[in-house]
Amino acid sequence: MTVNGRPRLSDTERCVDEVIRRVGKTITLGLPLGLGKPTRLVNALYQRAKDDPEINLHIFTALSLLAPSGASSLEKRFMGPFAERLYGDIPELQYARDVLKNRLPPNVQVSEFFFKAGSYLNNRNQQQQYISTNYTHAVRDLMNLGVNVVAQMVSPGELHDAPGMVSLSCNPDLSLDLLPLLREMEASGAPVAIVGEINRQLPWFGRDAAIAEDQFDVMFEHQASEYPLFSAPQMAISSVDHLIGFYASTLVKDGGTLQLGIGSLGAALVHSAILRHKNNDAWRAVFDRLKVAECFPLAVREGGVGPFEKGLYGCSEMMVDGFLYLMEAGILRREVHDNADLQTLINDGEIDEQVSLATLDVLRREELIDSPMRARDVAWLQRHGILQDAVDFKGGRLRVGEHSLDTNLDDIESREAIASLALGERLTGGVALHGGFYVGPKKFYQSLRELSDTDRDRICMTSVSFINHLYDHQFGDQRLKASQRVHSRFINTAMMYTLSGAAVSDGLEDGRVISGVGGQYNFVSMAHELPDARSIITLRSTRNTKGTVVSNIVFNYGHCTIPRHLRDVVITEYGIADLRGQPDEQVYLRLIRIADSRFQRGLLSQAQKAGKVDAAFRLPASWLNNTPESIAKAFAEAGGKDWFPAFPFGRDFTDQELALGQALNKLKVKTATRRGKVVTLLQAFRAKDEQGRYTELLQRMGLSQPSGLREKLDQRLVILGLQLTENPPDTGNSKA
Incomplete structure (x- = not known):
């Protein structure tokens, strides 16, 4: 498929070939923060670097998201089905997984300026490669690092009456500043490659986020990239x-x-x-x-x-x-509106969202428009919805269908005609x-x-x-x-x-x-x-x-x-x-x-x-x-969970997972010290589900029929955790 004379490639290997053809084998790759990473493309480029030690790949980004997996055996049992349900259809960022496991090849370096909270606390390599910068300085620092490739997931415009356009959607944050700078580099003789990956799951946003597709040098499109977006589950509000x-x-x-x-x-x-x-x-x-x-x-x-x-x-x-x-x-x-004078008048109550002749009078008084109105006045008024789009300005007059109106705001008849035929109803173009x-x-x-x-x-x-x-x-x-x-x-x-x-x-x-x-x-x-x-x-x-x-x-x-x-x-x-x-x-x-x-x-x-x-x-x-x-008392008197529920906006966890999550958290707190671990293990050996109250929960954890000492201990720990959440000890230190 070709858009605006540029091909959309359906093979990631061809995309990687084109990137290397354009910039060579020394690649400083800038990736969006969080969601907008083009996973298929990045994985292909990273794999090429792993296969070819002559490639020097430096990835600069933030928030490289991975599905949670859990550390302990119980956490892995808990997170496995949950992660499969939420992330099973989403390709994993291979470089991020290798970073987590400390197995990056020597010719690949990953630098981030923002981590998922706590994810790399004990990862020495990432702690050493971390770049401390304000978000607004990240583009500057990218340029100083010598970025020559930028890759981003985008939403196509064909379904949104915007042929030839793509939306940066979730990540115009740095790209809008970065892409023009890369083109300046290119104009000065430095090779660059700007690469996109089409994903129709990505919501479309216009305005500043919509840019011409031909701003990209390479665009990847394949059904395999129509994968779901990486989600961050709703967390309970205590x-x-x-x-x-x-x-x-x-x-x-x-x-x-x-x-x-x-x-x-x-x-x-x-x-x-x-x-x-x-x-x-x-x-x-x-x-x-x-x-x-x-x-x-x-x-x-x-x-x-x-x-x-x-x-x-x-x-x-x-x-x-x-x-x-x-x-x-x-x-x-x-x-809000993109004109400071107009916005100030709104703030001061001089005009409001409802358009009237008084709106024109205030704008004239503030010398934002003239009377008689000129072409630039009419265009400005139309941009903000004060005059209707159907109004034309020809020969110094307003044309509305078969009507020709004088633009003199001091003339009573002209004012009445403008009010009845040309004025819009409300200000338009505002952003909430x-x-x-x-x-x-x-x-x-x-x-x-x-x-x-x-x-x-x-x-x-x-x-x-x-x-x-x-x-x-x-x-x-x-x-x-x-x-x-x-x-x-x-x-x-x-x-x-x-x-x-x-x-x-x-x-x-x-x-x-x-x-x-x-x-x-x-x-x-x-x-x-x-x-x-x-x-x-x-x-x-x-x-x-x-x-x-x-x-x-x-x-x-x-x-x-x-x-x-x-x-x-x-x-x-x-x-x-x-x-x-x-x-x-x-x-x-x-x-x-x-x-x-x-x-x-x-x-x-x-x-x-x-x-x-x-x-x-x-x-x-x-x-x-x-x-x-x-x-606890103030919360109860305020209406408790009736007015302040734990999940007011919905949740991704099932009832079983909520119960198990509370139990595992309780165990984590109890085993935070060496003494706590010993005491908890002794209690777990005595914990039993004699009445079968936890059968379904144990099935969810894959522990209904444990085999081996490890699984039997895990089962007892889960039972203990569930019992503790039902009957928390009165220590005076528990969180409300």
């Missing part, structure tokens, strides 16, 4: 997560802007925002029960308690599935969500494919250089972005937070990388640059490490992602800490206030010893109820 999400929802301002990340904390916020909008009485009851206005006045001062009457605009490097739920709920509906990339559950991809043309056009997948910061000449100027991003709430997560106000989000103090900086620094910094914007860091107050509960709010830490001078708002399940512009003593105390009470005295003692808090300060009694028991 009571702790729900409370964090609820507090965050109090800070979202109607008529504002929202940025979110992936995970249960982001999903919890989306759920609470929808509850606030659609069941406001129930939401307000929780607001009052938690005494938010009294304890955390920032929510009243800069957030809101009512439904989202004006709606929100989304501007997020990652389009999580939660944005679709916000759109369906009627919350994500504030549309700008996104850079997406990864999500299987259901999410199906919803994207089924979007109406109207809703799809309200989403603009575009470059991170537009989304993640203000200073960009190619994709919108600073004034335009500031006019669109009013009352921004940039909501991100952290692993730990120090009392001085530094966030730890991507790595450990020994230098090992958990994930990466991504765009977090950009959004936090932007919150300090935009008027009315706030950076909100969410984190759970504690975590369980080797069987011991430890605080995520710490006195200090030997690594930080966000430095303390960018401190702003921090939320745990115990409330909101407003840190912006506060003196150090207040920052320390406000963070201690939302820490778990088991650690408050120790944190205060360290702060006082360092001279950061007055030695005479004592913890108020009202701060000392930050316990798992109080969370």
Whole structure:
């Protein structure tokens, strides 16, 4: 098949041959973050490099996704059927599997700037090859590395009235910036190859994401590449997560802007925002029960308690599935326009989405159009829907069918004629969500494919250089972005937070990388640059490490992602800490206030010893109820699972898998220490399913009829785990 004079090849080997013909055997391959990797093509190129040691292949990317497999024998039994169900029809990234198993050939190097959280924590090769960079600097760093090949999965335009076009869909994030730079390299004499892989499972997005297919040098198309998209399953939202999400929802301002990340904390916020909008009485009851206005006045001062009457605009490097739920709920509906003057007039209430003669009068007053109108005025007004598309401008007059209208806005008859024949009904071309990339559950991809043309056009997948910061000449100027991003709430997560106000989000103090900086620094910094914007860091107050509960709010830490001078708002399940512009003593105390009470005295003692808090300060009694028991009580009083379910947006796990997952998690916690392992094994030897209550669950694990000592022990462990989840011990340290 040929499109625009360029062939679509159906053989990956021929594609690899063409790449090598164009650039030679020294290949620096840039691949999209996450979903958009063209797996068939990449596997073919990687296999060629494995077969031919003369090829030097350096892969630069982020988030190389693999199906989960589990570490222990029990985890493998649990994950096997689940992974087969979700990922069995998806080809695996062979280089990523070899990276995980430390078996890359010596002529292949893989560098990533963002890991799937924790996936390479103990992989020395990847820790050594990790490149630390802001998301917005990744293109610069790719160019410095000498990238000469870019490969990406794309969606074809034939089925979307866009022949000759393809959509970058899930990953215009870096490609929109990178492809022109590669063509500049080529023009200067450096060989390059831009390669695409057609996949009709990939949802189509137009606007910035749609580019001409002839921008690619090689395009691969084969039925074998029409494979399902790699999905990220919905994770359960705990009571702790729900409370964090609820507090965050109090800070979202109607008529504002929202940025979110992936995970249960982001999903919890989306759920609470929808509850606030659609069941406001129930939401307000929780607001009052938690005494938010009294304890955390920032929510009243800069957030809101009512439904989202004006709606929100989304501007997020990652389009999580939660944005679709916000759109369906009627919350994500504030549309922004690509003209700063027009957007400012909308923000100020000078004009609204409904078009009238008053719209023309305001635009004329602001000298955005002239009277009589000129050709450029008419074209500009049509682009924004203020004049109908059917209007022509000829000979200095508006032509509408058989009618010829004067464009003098001071003439009463002309005004009446324009109003009745030429004016549009509403502003058009607005965008409710700008996104850079997406990864999500299987259901999410199906919803994207089924979007109406109207809703799809309200989403603009575009470059991170537009989304993640203000200073960009190619994709919108600073004034335009500031006019669109009013009352921004940039909501991100952290692993730990120090009392001085530094966030730890991507790595450990020994230098090992958990994930990466991504765009977090950009959004936090932007919150300090935009008027009315706030950076909100969410984190759970504690975590369980080797069987011991430890605080995520710490006195200090030997690594930080966000430095303390960018401190702003921090939320745990115990409330909101407003840190912006506060003196150090207040920052320390406000963070201690939302820490778990088991650690408050120790944190205060360290702060006082360092001279950061007055030695005479004592913890108020009202701060000392930050316990798992109080969370359980607050959650129950707030309506519990009736209002705050574990899976408000559906799930990929079956009922059996949920029960088994809880049991395995319980066992993992119990066996985190050497003593815990011994005790758990002794308990497992005594665990029996005498009444056959767990027969189906044991069948799911392949342990209904164990053979051999290993399987018999695994069966007993599963039975013990199930018994523990049904009858958890009262230790006082269990999570709510």
